[in-house]
Amino acid sequence: MWVVVVVADVEGEFVAWAAPVDGGGADAHGLMLGVDSGGGGRHHGDHAGDGLGVHGVSFRTPSAFASKVSGMSSSPRDFDDAKVQIKDRVDLMQLVAESVPLKRTGSSFKGLCPFHGEKTPSFHVFPGSQTFKCFGCGKGGDVFTWVMETESLGFFEAMKLLAERAGVALPEQSEESRQQARVAKTALQLLSELQGFYLERLRAEDAAEARQYMEQRGLAPAQQLFGIGYMPGPRAGGVPEELARWLRGQRVPKELALELGLIFDTRQGPLDRFRHRLSFPIHDERGRVVGFGGRILPGYESEREPKYLNSPESPVFSKRRLLFGLHQARRQKAKRLVVMEGYTDVIAAQMAGVAGAVATLGTALTRQHASLLRRFSSDGVVLLFDGDAAGRRAAERAFHVLAPEELEASVCLLPEGLDPADLVQEQGAEALEKVLAAARPAWQVFVELLGDRCNLSSPEGRQQAAGSCRELLSGIEEFRRRRLLAEQLGRVLMIPEEVLLPQRRRQGSAAAARPAPASVERDSEGHARDSIFAALLAEPGLLVELEERMEDEESFFPKELPRLLLGQLRDSVISTGDVPSPDELLSSWMTTAAEIPGAVQHLSSLADLARTFEDPRLALLGGVDFLDRKRHARELSRLKEGYRQALAAGDEAAARELELALQQALRRRAP
Ligand SMILES: [Zn+2]
Structure with missing residues (x-):
């Protein structure tokens, strides 16, 4: 078992010490890897930290450290006990302050909520109860909730992280998981040493070829x-x-070197897999070297020696959950991540000033990648794909993976056959920035790609498109996100969202789950109203434009609540002489809507919609125009019907009057 103890060093920085206390582990870590156990102060591992203030992990044998360990470790009896100890020791305020600037207000601290976009702080940390709460979006909880939400971890993983920070040893785990943890630790240790070896070799005399190629x-x-x-x-x-010689010198167990894919067996004995290559260390999100990519030097390529070679899957290396460049992006505090295809693209882009460039390691984007992207891209993600058929397919697939995540994704398609590295090399950094600036919301690109694939003017094509949307939406667990995306897609495709939303089977009867046939017309008017209200939520000052253009409030908004909300906004502008901020408007509308069933959810989905608007004014005008046309069409058909009846009844006077009204109405609005 490993005990992790956190002690403060002289500068007050936290240093985590991990010490095996069951003897067996000591051998594996101390001897076979040749780790200096005499307290020579050699530090291993990368020092980039993991974002939680642990600045480096050193491994010592228990003998050298026993006294310190026994004095500072604590051994909780069970998980509840450990939970209490962790809660006692971790200062939530300090933890939160590492990512959210906080200001004291009375007995609590407040700041901008990291969970929803806001301009005036409504997020509070209460040091007394060690809890947090956002009064804007309602998120709240304790240290565990905080770590789970911000690092997107499960409870147990969050607990492990906090236990490390607090210096609390978790109760015994199963023998198997302890064994796995031991192997992983040894592997990480070895890979970190190996990274040092490769760096050293680059400086060696016989590496001139490599340096020249670089x-x-x-x-x-x-x-x-x-x-x-x-x-x-x-x-x-x-x-x-x-x-192979180096590994022997380090007394690395052969099984481990095989498992990490560093060597392979031949009849002549073990040979190293990576030869005559530039090495690119691959880090996990905490900055630990977990594998390598190798680019072969010119002249050594062959069928058996591919141009690029990555470490194989191992206990510490899983392509499904690694993003090349993320470690550097985090170090450079990039808030927007740009997903590219290869690691030379990432290097070229980062060197050209695109700090957030990352790449998958030759696999399609996975759920695990999506969750990493969400954790580390507070300003959203841009996906950069080649504009050829394969790139377009990849873009569509990537959106399926990203849509369920709470992150803003946009997509740009590069000109066919041009990769980001070429672009930077041929046209400079500005060219890449220009391409990135033209990124469009991922859902819009998705719709466009649907249009390429299905003929949207034919019923079959529309059905096919609706099927693709249903498939996409069925992957989204969260109701609000599913609904919002269905609205967005529905509006552009002009397909009622009820048709797009996947049917949720209720228990027992499949027939009961079939949605009632929805009226396309009514639904589109609903969309138009939603656009108007979302535009106001984005920019409350647009009320003026709405009032100017809305001829008849009641025909625009037949229901009472919208008129009530509009009245409320109008009153607030009149009484204060000022337009409320978007956050103020949302909170005052929320208060009013709280009385009406379903209204709060609807408003919050409108607030989400508002955040997707690039130009709220255009959205508002589009909605007004649509409702106006509808209102006008209804007026025309009412007049036509009256005219028809008057003619049938032989009432010429009435018919003439209605004919005039019809002509006026037609003139008022050309179709
Ligand atoms: Zn919030």
Whole structure:
């Protein structure tokens, strides 16, 4: 078992010490890897930290550290006990302040809510009860909730993280999970040492070839940030492989080196897998080296030696959950992440000033990638794909993966056959920035791609498109997001959202789940009204434009609540002489809506919709125009019907009057 104890060093920085206390682990960590256990002060591992204030993890044998450990560790009896101890020791205010600037107000601290967009702070931390609460969106909880929400972890993982921070040892885990943890720790240790080895080799005399190639490819300036090193290969004359020799020198168990894909067995003995390559360390989101990518040097390519080679899947390396460049992006405090296809793209983009460039390791985007993206991109994600057929398919697939996540995703498609690295090299950093600036909301690109794939003017094409939307929406668990996206798609495709929303089966009867046939017309008018209200939520000052253009409030808004809300906004402008802020407006409308069933949800989905508007004024005008046309069409059909009846009844006077009214109405609004 491992005990993790956190102690403050002289500068008041936290240093985490991990010490195996069951003896068996000590051997694996201390001897086989040749770790200096004599207290020589050698630090291992990367020092980038994990965002929670743990600045480096050092491994010592228990003997050197026993006295300190026994004095500071605590051993809770069970998980409830551990939970209480963690809550006692972790200062929630401090933890929150690491990512959200807080100001004291009375007995609490307040700041801008990290869970919803706001301009005036309504997010509070209460040090007395060690809890937080946002009065805007309602999110709240304790230290565990905070870590679970902000790091998107499950309860147990959050607990482990906090236990590390608080220096609380968690109760015993199963033998299997302890074994896995031991293997992972040893592997991470080895990979970190190996990274040092590759870096050292790049400086060696016989690495001239590698250094020259780096210059040639423009990678030299990126060497330090990306930790590019050299993976040496055999020299002529059957000299033993350099890496294999190094591994033996470090007394690394062969099984581990095999498992991490560093060597493979041959009849002549173990050989190293990575040879004659530039090495690119691959970090996890906490900055630990978990594997390598290798780019072969010119002249060594062959069928058995592909151009790029990555570490294989291992206990610490899983392509499904790794993003190349994320570690650097976090270090550079990038808030927007740009997902590209290869690691040379990422390096070129980051060096050109696009700090948030990341890439998957040759796999399609997964749910795990999506959750990483959500955790580390407070300003949204841009997906950069090649504009060819494969890139378009990838974009569509990526949206399926990202749609369920609470993140703002946009997409740009590059000109066919051009990758970001080429673009930067040929046209400079500005060219890439220009492409990124043209990114459009992912759902809009999704609709466009649907239009390419299905003929939206034919009933079959529309059915096919609706089917694709249902498939997309069925992957979204959260009701509000599903509904919002259905509204957005429905509005553009002019398909009622009820048709797009996947049917949720109720228990027992499938027939009961079939939605009532919805009227397209009524639904579109609902959309128009929603657009108007969302536009007001985005920009309350647009009330003036609405009032100017709305001929008849009652025909625009036949229901009472919208008129009530409009009246409320109008009164507030008149009485204060000022337009309320979007947050103020939302909160005052929410208060009014609280009385009416379903209204709060609807308003909050409108607030979400509001955030998607690039130009709220255009949205408002579009909604007004639509309702106006509808109102006008209804007036015309009423007049026509009256005219028809008057003619049938032989009432010529009435017929003439109605005919005049009809002509006037037609003139008032050309179709
Ligand atoms: Zn909030």
